[in-house]
Every structure is written in C-alpha cells, then in structure tokens.
Amino acid sequence: MTLRYFCAPLAVYQAACQQLDAAYGYPNAETKTQRTLPLAEELPQDVHGRVYLAIASKYAEFDLPSQIIASGSVEEIDSGAYWQMFPQRPGVW
16 A cells, blocks of 8 residues: 655644545444544644644545645645654554
C-alpha cells in the first residue's frame, strides 16, 4: 500500500472531517463506523497546531478527498516531514 502524507491547520482538518463524515453518512449505526478519519487528538500535531496524517493513496484519489486536497487548504508533504513528527519511528530501533 502506498501512502500519501498531509498536514493542515487544526480547523481545516476538523472541517474536512465533518465534510467527509457528512458525505459518507457517518456515524453509521448499522456498520458501527463512527467517522471517516481519526480524531485530531489521535494524530501528531506540531507547535503551530497543524495536524499530520498519512492516508492510502487510493483513498486520496476518491472524489471528495481529492477535492479537499486540491483546494489548497491541505498541504501534501513528503514522508520525511511526516516521520519527523514522531520521536522514534514505530517499529524502528
């Protein structure tokens, strides 16, 4: 699976989550799916309040996520910038 990496101000991330959840009908009692993307509190954030997220490349190509990415309010970053947000890379000693 190929990943793409993004960062966005907290308010932009939360608005994108709300937009995606509404479009996909979450929360969904039937499937028990609560939301499209993780809560911001579960993701790394920098000192400027930007939220960092890695998602599958295929998901980023779906219609609504690709529109949000294309809006320019979400910045695509390289994997190095994403992994710098972790004190130690998971699974690496």
